[in-house]
Amino acid sequence: MTRGQDGEHRARRLWRALEPLHAVTYFAPEPKAACEELGARGFWRGYFAQRAAPLGAVPAEVVTALFYNFAPGLVRRAIPEVWSLATPEEFCALRVRAVDAVLRRSLGAEVLGSPELAEAAELARAAALAVPTAGRALAAANAALPWPEPPHLVLWHAQTLLREQRGDGHVAALVAAGLDPVETLVVFAAAQDLEPDYLRERRGWTPEEWTAGAERVVARGLATSAGATVLTEAGRALHQDVEARTDALANVAWTALGDEPAERLIALAGPWVRAVLAAGDFLPTNPMGMRPLVSAATPAPC
Incomplete structure (x- = not known):
């Protein structure tokens, strides 16, 4: 079932359901503070360093090409300077540690140790392992990284792969247009x-x-x-x-996972996304134009 009863494409619905769990990488205070401790001061240096790090110490031209809609001058103010502050491998490790701190704070120990989170992590991992990476540089770079543990970081890494694969496909659709x-x-x-x-x-x-x-x-x-x-x-x-092309290109993972597991993942993730939103770790108005599937005020299901 590619579309739900409301007509929304399944791939878009899953993106809206899970994206805030990845976006804490850039919007929460812990990653920003960790980047600033390394000397990557200001939002954009931390953003470009963390998101581009899986690619290695690439020049600004590569980041500009793959991220697509950022002005070259904005990218050049961060890249390659950030690689003189820390290696890409160090920035990759930094973001895992920082996201770990964010999710421990926003979700709490009980959620992190729950069987529900472990189940969600395995569902998300199965979907992420099914994404095609041919022609998708950001997805491929993140797929080459080792999977972190425990389950809340598995869930975060899976969504990182899924959203970068979606983004790579979106860029392909824009170029074709x-x-x-x-x-x-x-x-x-x-x-x-x-x-x-x-x-x-x-x-x-x-x-x-x-x-x-x-x-x-x-x-x-x-x-x-x-x-x-x-x-x-x-x-x-x-x-x-x-x-529509973006959704279609992102749907391979969810077809592989199946309708019922995908809907189960949405249901499981809802309360945790709600907690992230309530903690202020996601921007309600954002350049992606993305509205989370739930809101901080949405009541939890009985």
Whole structure:
């Protein structure tokens, strides 16, 4: 069953259900503090160091290409400087230790030692082991890392693999659609009703670069105005096609796992994601435009 009763694609539903368990890597205080102790000061140095570390000490050009919608100048302010502060292997180890601290704080010892968490970890691991990595550099780099233990870190690592594989597929869909990095953001902001300046600033583009990208989108017939971008029917169709391709490319893991185990994983993860949200370790407004499947206020099932 690729789609649920509400019409949402299964792969998107699983991403929304699990992504906050990975995103603590960047949004929670412990990883940021650990990066700053190494000298990687500021949010973006820590972000690029942790996310790019599985690739090895790659140059800024490689990170810019694979992360796709970040301005080259923003990446260059972090890469390769961070590799002079610590090796990629040290940053990989750092993020595991830091995420361990985050989840121990937000979930508590009882949850971490529960059979439910162990079950969820094994389900997520089975899905992650089924992801194809051919042509997916970030997924392949994370797949090459050793699996951490105990179960809460298995769950985190599995979601890291799943979301990077999804992201790699998303980039492939954008390239196939002929959307360059700025055009991608312009279309996404309009489709998701995100504040353009928020998205532009978070991805490091100048107002002039954004305006030029918006004008290209208008010239392609995808939007009606470069000033207050409103997508045309063609623009909406292209956005929907990219998202549909992204979901389809990310669905292999969940097909391998099966419908019932996938739904079981969603049910198991709900209370833990709720705890992460309640602890403030995930940004409710984020550049991904991602709304978690549950909210901090969502009551737990009886």
